[in-house]
Amino acid sequence: MKGGLEMHDDAGMGGHVPVMLERVLELLDPALGRAAEPGSGPVVVDANLGLGGHSEALLAAYPALHLIGIDRDPFAIEFATRRLAPYAGRTTLVHATSDELADVLDRAGFAEVDGVLFDLGVSSPQLDEPERGFAYSYDAPLDMRMDTSQELTAERVVNTYPAGDLARILRDYGEERFAGRVAGLIVKERAKEPITSTKRLADIVRDAIPAATRRTGGNPAKRTFQALRIEVNAELTALEVALPAALDALTLGGRVVVLSYHSLEDRLTKQALTARTRDTSPPGLPVPLPAHQPRFRLLTRGAELPSEEELARNPRAASARLRAAERIRLDD
Numbered sequence: 001m002k003g004g005l006e007m008h009d010d011a012g013m014g015g016h017v018p019v020m021l022e023r024v025l026e027l028l029d030p031a032l033g034r035a036a037e038p039g040s041g042p043v044v045v046d047a048n049l050g051l052g053g054h055s056e057a058l059l060a061a062y063p064a065l066h067l068i069g070i071d072r073d074p075f076a077i078e079f080a081t082r083r084l085a086p087y088a089g090r091t092t093l094v095h096a097t098s099d100e101l102a103d104v105l106d107r108a109g110f111a112e113v114d115g116v117l118f119d120l121g122v123s124s125p126q127l128d129e130p131e132r133g134f135a136y137s138y139d140a141p142l143d144m145r146m147d148t149s150q151e152l153t154a155e156r157v158v159n160t161y162p163a164g165d166l167a168r169i170l171r172d173y174g175e176e177r178f179a180g181r182v183a184g185l186i187v188k189e190r191a192k193e194p195i196t197s198t199k200r201l202a203d204i205v206r207d208a209i210p211a212a213t214r215r216t217g218g219n220p221a222k223r224t225f226q227a228l229r230i231e232v233n234a235e236l237t238a239l240e241v242a243l244p245a246a247l248d249a250l251t252l253g254g255r256v257v258v259l260s261y262h263s264l265e266d267r268l269t270k271q272a273l274t275a276r277t278r279d280t281s282p283p284g285l286p287v288p289l290p291a292h293q294p295r296f297r298l299l300t301r302g303a304e305l306p307s308e309e310e311l312a313r314n315p316r317a318a319s320a321r322l323r324a325a326e327r328i329r330l331d332d
Contacts, residue, residue: 018053031255044115047098052080059087069093072147099241116246121261136221139199174227182208299324
């Protein structure tokens with residue numbers, strides 16, 4: 001889960017602690033701290049704006065920086081607009097999904113950018129507000145929409161998808177070993193009465209999981225809720241489009257940083273970055289072909305994890321995985 005620990009105060013969520021903030025700033029600094037032509041400061045995209053914690057730190061660190069913030073959650077845009085008000089002249093905040101990144105840049109008039117940050121997953125306010133229906137720890141309407149204006153909800157998925165599709169989603173997006181059993185019991189129970197609450201769904205999932213398995217590994221509904229959230233918000237589909245678009249938009253020396261929170265996001269990130277950082281020359285050639293040389297280099301060795309100090313300060317960072325890359329060649 002993204003975002004970080006919330007320490008509620010009079011500002012609502014002013015104590016928000018961005019995940020791995022110091023490392024994010026360190027990785028982006030060589031791209032954002034370069035000397036710029038007068039009047040043409042660096043440009044960075046926060047592709048998952050959330051509460052704006054990373055964005056606020058970036059704007060404070062680089063007085064000439066222009067930030068483009070994207071989020072599909074209207075609440076996030078509203079909150080970040082207030083939070084970043086002191087920097088209003090240097091921000092462009094857009095209600096959109098991350099896979100619209102190329103269009104957002106085009107409309108904003110930026111052909112290239114110096115940095116892109118992806119802070120993936122569900123944000124703290126989405127988890128902490130019961131009525132959003134993301135958490136199995138609250139009894140709430142079965143919603144899970146990051147963008148509350150969209151039609152598809154978790155309730156609709158649970159009550160209308162065929163058993164085979166439900167099982168596929170639970171298996172592929174939740175890595176649920178008992179996907180077939182869970183999907184079968186969901187279909188059986190919804191025939192009696194529509195499943196409309198998070199508590200009832202969590203109870204159904206628990207009943208479908210063998211007792212021996214339920215005794216370990218935390219709440220058995222965790223994987224099902226993750227899978228439904230990813231399906232409702234098309235999260236992996238968005239990342240598959242957004243990350244290549246971000247890499248394409250980076251100028252020479254530009255950098256991308258990705259914070260992911262489960263293995264599916266991290267795997268997609270690894271694949272996208274690896275594809276851009278390897279030599280694709282045909283094997284056996286005495287000299288590598290320039291057109292096949294890598295356009296990017298990895299800045300992290302594998303996926304970096306939060307430090308113990310970070311986890312003590314921000315327990316919600318526990319599942320975070322960070323990867324980063326830098327553009328070293330332009331396309332021919």
